Structures are given as C-alpha cells and as structure tokens.
Amino acid sequence: MLSVLTKEVVMSETITIRKLSEDTQRRLKHRAVDNGRSFEAEIRAILDDVARAGTTGTRTNADILFDAAAEFREAAGPGFTFPERIVEYPRELVL
Numbered sequence: 001m002l003s004v005l006t007k008e009v010v011m012s013e014t015i016t017i018r019k020l021s022e023d024t025q026r027r028l029k030h031r032a033v034d035n036g037r038s039f040e041a042e043i044r045a046i047l048d049d050v051a052r053a054g055t056t057g058t059r060t061n062a063d064i065l066f067d068a069a070a071e072f073r074e075a076a077g078p079g080f081t082f083p084e085r086i087v088e089y090p091r092e093l094v095l
Contacts, residue, residue: 032042049067053059 028042029039032039035042035045037045049059053063
C-alpha cells in the first residue's frame with residue numbers, strides 16, 4: 001500500500017496594533033465607509049498599497065494613474081460613455 005502525504009501551506013497572519021489613537025480609528029472607519037469596505041478590509045487595502053509601492057513608501061505616477069483609472073471605471077459603471085467633445089477654437093482677443 002502506497003500512501004502519499006501532502007503538506008498544505010496556509011498563509012494567514014494576524015496583526016495586533018496597540019495604542020492606535022481614537023482619531024486614527026475614526027478616520028480609518030470613515031475611509032472604509034467611503035470605499036465601501038469593512039474596517040479590516042480597508043486596513044488590508046492600505047497595507048497592500050504600501051507593500052506594492054516598495055520599501056520607500058512612495059508610489060510611482062503610473063501606480064497612481066492606474067489606480068485612479070480603476071476607481072473611475074468602477075464608479076462610472078459598465079454603461080458609461082464619454083460625452084461628445086465640442087472643440088471651441090480660440091477667439092480673437094479685443095482690447
């Protein structure tokens with residue numbers, strides 16, 4: 001009889017943050033509501049963003065534009081189309 005042992009790896013970390021000010025907690029809760037997430041999901045999203053930005057904690061312009069475009073697409077919905085652009089040529093300035 002042959003038996004095969006498999007090892008399942010589950011990455012589930014828990015972080016405890018002590019001495020977080022009430023003001024910071026309130027701001028994070030408001031931010032979570034604004035983004036339609038739970039308090040915990042908002043903190044995860046913030047940590048993901050910081051980790052994605054690298055150890056410097058700064059984001060590239062491309063990261064910012066990419067995230068802004070994704071937020072716009074989500075907010076606009078699937079049926080959104082841009083209105084027709086009306087081009088107005090410069091008029092002569094009369095002094």
